[in-house]
Amino acid sequence: MTNEELEVQVADELFWDPKIDDRAVAVSADGGIVTLRGTVGSLRQKREARKAAERVYGVVEVVNDLDVRLLTEHRRKDADLRGDVLQALMLDALVPSTVDAQVKDGHVTLTGTAEWHYQRDEAEFVAGNILGVTGVQNDVTILGPLPSTGDVDDSIQRALRRDAKLDAQGITVETIGHTVKLTGDVRSWAERDAAVAAAWAAPGVKNVNDRLIVSYY
Numbered sequence: 001m002t003n004e005e006l007e008v009q010v011a012d013e014l015f016w017d018p019k020i021d022d023r024a025v026a027v028s029a030d031g032g033i034v035t036l037r038g039t040v041g042s043l044r045q046k047r048e049a050r051k052a053a054e055r056v057y058g059v060v061e062v063v064n065d066l067d068v069r070l071l072t073e074h075r076r077k078d079a080d081l082r083g084d085v086l087q088a089l090m091l092d093a094l095v096p097s098t099v100d101a102q103v104k105d106g107h108v109t110l111t112g113t114a115e116w117h118y119q120r121d122e123a124e125f126v127a128g129n130i131l132g133v134t135g136v137q138n139d140v141t142i143l144g145p146l147p148s149t150g151d152v153d154d155s156i157q158r159a160l161r162r163d164a165k166l167d168a169q170g171i172t173v174e175t176i177g178h179t180v181k182l183t184g185d186v187r188s189w190a191e192r193d194a195a196v197a198a199a200w201a202a203p204g205v206k207n208v209n210d211r212l213i214v215s216y217y
Contacts, residue, residue, distance in 0.1 A: 001058045003029040009056045010034050019048045025066065027053075032060035039069045043128045043135060054189040060214045068134040070106070076132035078103040085127050094122040099140055101127060106134035113141045117200040142178075147204035149175040159198035171195055171212065178206035185215040 001009070006029040014022040025038040034053050040046050046066045053062045076084075082103040089095045096119055099112040108127045114120045120140040128136045152173050171184040180199045186192045192212045199208045 003031070006032070006034065006056070006058050010053050010059065013052045013056050014049060017048060017052045020045050020052060022049075025049065032058055033063065034059050034061070035063040035065060037065045039067045041069065041071060042131070043068050043133050047128065058216060059189075060216075070132060070134065076106070078105065081106065081108075081130065081132050084130050085133070088126050088130055089123055092122060092126050094119055095126060099123045103133075106132060107137065108133050108135070109137045109139060111139050113143050115143055117142055117205065121200075142206045144178075144204035144206075147175055147178065147180070147202045149173065151202040152180050152199055152205070155201040156195060156198040159194050159201075173199070178204055179209060180205050180207070181209040181211060183211040185213050187215065189214055 007027045010027045010029070011022070011025075014020050014025055014027070021041055025036060025040065028035045028037070034056075036049055036053060040049065046064060046068055049066060050062050050064045053059055082101060085101045085103065085108055089099055089101065090097070096112075096114050099110060099114060099119075102109045102111070108130075110120075110123050110127060114123070120138060120142060123140060124136050124138045127133060152175055156171065156173060170186065171182060174181040174183070180202065182195060182199055186195060192210070192214055195212060196208055196210050199205060
């Protein structure tokens with residue numbers, strides 16, 4: 001697929017997704033690397049645009065340079081926005097009470113602690129869905145025991161058994177302290193996401209160094 005053909009495919013996917021207003025989005029491609037530029041009306045749309053681009057066959061990497069520009073009626077005072085973010089975090093049972101949020105110029109910074117990555121990830125997801133939020137910086141610290149290579153290997157094997165589409169044989173796992181490094185080739189973004197999620201599922205993992213390459217073959 002040529003760069004021009006890939007650009008058309010990604011643009012069509014963005015247009016097809018009703019959750020995205022693609023009127024101010026520009027797509028460029030270079031050797032499978034797709035760059036999204038322009039503006040969208042919410043952080044949720046920026047996330048969805050990345051997901052849409054990753055669904056297109058031939059995309060090996062997405063550079064999401066979209067800016068979030070709110071309509072005047074959607075702009076909020078930071079104090080009001082922080083209150084809504086904290087309320088949403090409190091109402092979500094997956095987010096621990098140890099997570100706090102600060103807001104400056106519409107940008108949310110999450111702080112505090114969590115036992116698991118999924119709790120940290122959920123806090124970021126919830127905050128990013130609040131109308132008026134233009135960005136989220138996730139500084140929540142993950143607590144937990146020191147992970148072992150066996151824990152991570154087992155989690156990936158369990159993911160493999162759960163998902164027939166995931167082939168973990170091409171994935172190499174290296175655990176150093178609280179960091180897990182994944183290298184190798186996967187056949188799709190779905191496989192990549194499943195492998196990364198499996199690594200995060202190991203107790204005590206605080207960082208996943210994702211070096212997986214999406215190869216279409």
